[in-house]
Amino acid sequence: MTSFPTVRSAEALEQGNTLAPRFDANGLIAAVATHAETGEVLMLAWMNAEALARTIETGEAHYFSRSRGELWHKGATSGQIQKVVEARIDCDQDAVWLQVLPQGDGGACHTGARSCFYRIVARDGRLVLDR
Amino acid sequence: MTSFPTVRSAEALEQGNTLAPRFDANGLIAAVATHAETGEVLMLAWMNAEALARTIETGEAHYFSRSRGELWHKGATSGQIQKVVEARIDCDQDAVWLQVLPQGDGGACHTGARSCFYRIVARDGRLVLDR
Numbered sequence A, B: 001m002t003s004f005p006t007v008r009s010a011e012a013l014e015q016g017n018t019l020a021p022r023f024d025a026n027g028l029i030a031a032v033a034t035h036a037e038t039g040e041v042l043m044l045a046w047m048n049a050e051a052l053a054r055t056i057e058t059g060e061a062h063y064f065s066r067s068r069g070e071l072w073h074k075g076a077t078s079g080q081i082q083k084v085v086e087a088r089i090d091c092d093q094d095a096v097w098l099q100v101l102p103q104g105d106g107g108a109c110h111t112g113a114r115s116c117f118y119r120i121v122a123r124d125g126r127l128v129l130d131r
Helices: A010-015 A049-058 B010-015 B049-058
Strands: A029-035 A041-047 A062-065 A070-073 A082-089 A095-102 A119-121 A127-129 B029-035 B041-047 B062-065 B070-073 B082-089 B095-102 B119-121 B127-129
Touching: A029 B029, A029 B041, A041 A049, A041 A062, A041 A095, A041 B029, A041 B095, A049 A062, A049 A070, A049 A082, A095 B041, B041 B049, B041 B062, B041 B095, B049 B062, B049 B070, B049 B082
Parallel strands: A029 A095, B029 B095
Antiparallel strands: A029 A041, A062 A070, A082 A095, A082 B119, A119 A127, A119 B082, B029 B041, B062 B070, B082 B095, B119 B127
């Protein structure tokens, strides 16, 4: 069972050098992946402790699939492995930012799009396709 | 009460032009804000339906503060208003990406940092300050 320490003070949480992620009630933390070269946001997914630990250890993005209820080594079947160039955690340690280089066909989305965020929300609330 | 439609098919959800966000059991959706000019991830926060609607209507980022349990017009007190250059939604409509221009002192984090992601996770799992 992978585990991370818990820190008690806001000072340690926000300014310390101990990774002490604050998983939610479901044991998950949000993770955003951006393309390390273009800065494009590719996807937003979730990690449990094991996914975060494996991501750090292997340098390849691992998530937790909420739909399948299991560890998800991104690209293991699709080839869209995400090589992690840099991982960061936010102030209150409840979100992770990965800068990645997508392998395979360079995509990240199950729809075939390069990024999951292929639709713009217009000012009238309609969605505009941009892929 | 602000509300958005629900779409039933995966096709409509993923390829349609109807904004039909899938809020979680708490009525929230994840929102990531990046700097529209530098691409830096500034913060990851949450929106309820009202926050999303106000963001679209006003062109300024609104979130839902989980700690305070209320609508949060980012920058209303700090001056760090986030002008939305572009808003996008992801394939399965459970995450929002805002490209923003931070006003005021240009920061986004309550700690005073420009971005909430001011610590790098090193390969040994320790955090390295980079702000």
